[in-house]
Amino acid sequence: xxxxFRILSLLEGISFLVxxxxxxxxxxxWDNGDPNKVIGMAHGFLFLAYVVFxxxxxxxxKWDNKTLAIVLLCxxxxxxTFWMDKKYLRD
Numbered sequence: 001x002x003x004x005f006r007i008l009s010l011l012e013g014i015s016f017l018v019x020x021x022x023x024x025x026x027x028x029x030w031d032n033g034d035p036n037k038v039i040g041m042a043h044g045f046l047f048l049a050y051v052v053f054x055x056x057x058x059x060x061x062k063w064d065n066k067t068l069a070i071v072l073l074c075x076x077x078x079x080x081t082f083w084m085d086k087k088y089l090r091d
Contacts, residue, residue, distance in 0.1 A: 001060060005053045006089050012050045013081030015043035020078060050075050061088070 023036040054071045057063070063071070071088060074080030 001053075001057065002089060005057055006085055008046065008050055008053055009075075009081040009085055009089070012043070012046040012075060013079065015039060015046050016075075016081075017078060019043055047075060050081075063088075 018039050019036065023039050027033040027036045051072060054068060054075075057071075058068050061067075067088065071084055074084035
């Protein structure tokens with residue numbers, strides 16, 4: 001389950017960065033919102049899966065509520081999931 005969560009957190013972090021630095025400029029600078037719809041949908045699915053996996057990982061990794069809150073907070077901060085992976089998921 002750890003390997004799956006690590007892959008999921010990587011994909012969620014990448015999708016978030018693509019939204020911020022690729023699709024949002026396309027939408028607001030060049031009036032092309034189509035990529036934002038596609039990537040946004042994928043990111044939404046990945047985000048929800050990330051939250052569910054983080055909650056499921058709590059007993060497996062023996063996280064306290066503070067650690068779980070940090071892990072969940074990392075999903076809404078740019079580059080946060082990459083830091084979280086390094087700090088909380090690598091043995």
